[in-house]
Amino acid sequence: MPAPLIEISNLSKTYTLGNESLAVLKGVTFCVGQGDFLAVMGPSGSGKSTLLNILGCLDRPTSGSYSLNGVNISHASDNGLSEIRASVFGFVFQSFNLISNLNVYDNVSMPFLYAENSKKTVYEKTMRAIEDVGLSDRIHHNPDELSGGEMQRVAIARALVRHPKIILADEPTGNLDSGTGTAIMKLLKDLNNSGTSLILVTHDTQTASWAGKMMTLKDGKFV
Amino acid sequence: MVNLFKIASYLKISLLSLSAGRLRSFLSIIGVVFGVMAVIVIIAVGEGAKAEALRQIEKLGTTNIYIKSVELAEDKKQHAMRMRPPGVTSDDLARIRTGCPHVSAAAAVVEIPVSVIGAFKEITPQIVSCTPSYADVIDLRLQSGRFFTGSDITGHYQVCVIGDHVYEKLGSGGGVGNRLRIGDHLFKIVGVLERYDIKSPKTGAVSARNYNEMILLPEGSETWLLPSTGSESAGNTLSELIIGIDTVSHVPEASGIIKKIMAMNHKNIADYQVVTPLELLQQSKKTNELFNLLLFGIASVSLLVGGIGIMNIMLATVSERRREIGIRRAVGAKQKHILVQFLTEASLLTFTGGIIGIGAGLIAVFVLKLASPWELVITAQAIILPLIISSLTGIFFGSFPAWKAAQLDPIQALRG
Numbered sequence: 001m002p003a004p005l006i007e008i009s010n011l012s013k014t015y016t017l018g019n020e021s022l023a024v025l026k027g028v029t030f031c032v033g034q035g036d037f038l039a040v041m042g043p044s045g046s047g048k049s050t051l052l053n054i055l056g057c058l059d060r061p062t063s064g065s066y067s068l069n070g071v072n073i074s075h076a077s078d079n080g081l082s083e084i085r086a087s088v089f090g091f092v093f094q095s096f097n098l099i100s101n102l103n104v105y106d107n108v109s110m111p112f113l114y115a116e117n118s119k120k121t122v123y124e125k126t127m128r129a130i131e132d133v134g135l136s137d138r139i140h141h142n143p144d145e146l147s148g149g150e151m152q153r154v155a156i157a158r159a160l161v162r163h164p165k166i167i168l169a170d171e172p173t174g175n176l177d178s179g180t181g182t183a184i185m186k187l188l189k190d191l192n193n194s195g196t197s198l199i200l201v202t203h204d205t206q207t208a209s210w211a212g213k214m215m216t217l218k219d220g221k222f223v
Numbered sequence: 224m225v226n227l228f229k230i231a232s233y234l235k236i237s238l239l240s241l242s243a244g245r246l247r248s249f250l251s252i253i254g255v256v257f258g259v260m261a262v263i264v265i266i267a268v269g270e271g272a273k274a275e276a277l278r279q280i281e282k283l284g285t286t287n288i289y290i291k292s293v294e295l296a297e298d299k300k301q302h303a304m305r306m307r308p309p310g311v312t313s314d315d316l317a318r319i320r321t322g323c324p325h326v327s328a329a330a331a332v333v334e335i336p337v338s339v340i341g342a343f344k345e346i347t348p349q350i351v352s353c354t355p356s357y358a359d360v361i362d363l364r365l366q367s368g369r370f371f372t373g374s375d376i377t378g379h380y381q382v383c384v385i386g387d388h389v390y391e392k393l394g395s396g397g398g399v400g401n402r403l404r405i406g407d408h409l410f411k412i413v414g415v416l417e418r419y420d421i422k423s424p425k426t427g428a429v430s431a432r433n434y435n436e437m438i439l440l441p442e443g444s445e446t447w448l449l450p451s452t453g454s455e456s457a458g459n460t461l462s463e464l465i466i467g468i469d470t471v472s473h474v475p476e477a478s479g480i481i482k483k484i485m486a487m488n489h490k491n492i493a494d495y496q497v498v499t500p501l502e503l504l505q506q507s508k509k510t511n512e513l514f515n516l517l518l519f520g521i522a523s524v525s526l527l528v529g530g531i532g533i534m535n536i537m538l539a540t541v542s543e544r545r546r547e548i549g550i551r552r553a554v555g556a557k558q559k560h561i562l563v564q565f566l567t568e569a570s571l572l573t574f575t576g577g578i579i580g581i582g583a584g585l586i587a588v589f590v591l592k593l594a595s596p597w598e599l600v601i602t603a604q605a606i607i608l609p610l611i612i613s614s615l616t617g618i619f620f621g622s623f624p625a626w627k628a629a630q631l632d633p634i635q636a637l638r639g
Binding site for chain 1: 228
């Protein structure tokens, strides 16, 4: 059996504020395989966003181990983590997180600024990603000219433009009405069906129901 | 590796975010604009003054040493008169010729206080008598006719050479062969000098004579134009002696010797002044160094002020764009990428300030040139230097904000 894509073992995260320390994750252990669609549920404050940040290499665990493709990256350098983020992950956020003064094309092509690619490749891959989320007619629009659903599509296009192995989505439907939310979830499900692993963080059961596997986090532990 | 596509991308991002806050970007670079503008104007004025001084000095000739008569105050004059005729005399010349090596030529000039009959309206020609060597020593060139020769002097011929303005004012009567009435005598014009480009005649010891408004007579003419001139025994008072030295490298030595001879011969009475154009040249170089130091000071202060403005605005930009920094870090930007982005933005800002400053500076120089008698010179250096310095200002003062941006924790940044 091949090594799982992500292998988390006894992972903890403690924040220190002055003299007080706050344990957000208290020893979580799980695996994510290639092509999995995992939903992490839990009430707010349960540590699910912290877990997602650590999975996405935006943050480091206090203790425990994190293996990606069989390599332990718990102690990777800041540059090392940046490279992993650039090549392995795509992020989709609740509040879309588009850059307001860049148009759709520039937002989607942004990740290529931090990788070696020819101008032609960048153009082709960017256009393809925009087409995949159905926004070919919005290429030159700025984010403030788009609806919420469209903005989230741009964010998804940006997440998938470099063909990541794993897409991490933090409440992707949180700021959308239910109809639009469903459309976004369908788009993510399609991506998963084509082989991309998907880890979704949500407190909404409806959204979580799209996933193949569900786990619930409570007080920093899986229940 | 330098990747043009990447550079273009960074420039594009910077331009987009700078133009998103156009007014603010503009206000933030005003300091740099004025700094660069001031530098350009100051360089132009300085270069102009330098060029003018150099031209004056070079006209005097770097291998020449001038000895000029100086009027003494009344009380000192009484004392001096008892010893010898006042001022520089032909006796001085004789002693210099025997006492100083390296002398290759000498010319004597006497200013004659007479007026030309048939008066000129706009100009007052200066009338001097001089030796035939005068033309060679200070390199006077003729547009027509000839200069004096030895026989003009030995034969006491009443001939003259006139400057270009005098020639113009005389009109048809000014050509070679015509006669000019000076005092009670008629002088035949034998030569006309070339036109000299002299901007500001008479600025102290440094200035060359205004050859355009001169009438030159052969040496000795003053004795019969002004019959009252004193005794012949110790030589008459000369207005100016010009000693030509064989090479530039001998000038400092010769200048020292000449000063000693003059001091001895005049028994330390300061009724003369030794002017060495080469020394003036060296002095003017020192003055220039001082001027450059001053310029450097002004440029530093104004760009420091401008730079602090840039730092201020960049710090504000960084804290406003924390979320953007977080997003960029999330999609894979390393710290150095964030650093480069904000440095690009800051230096683009000051570079633009530099360009606007240069434009404003050139306009200011142009206006000054029209409105003032100063000579202003724009050199390539005066344009390139501020451009480089202003860009470097951006990099220097942008580096702290950029470093702060790069140090932001991605998660903190994403929270905005």
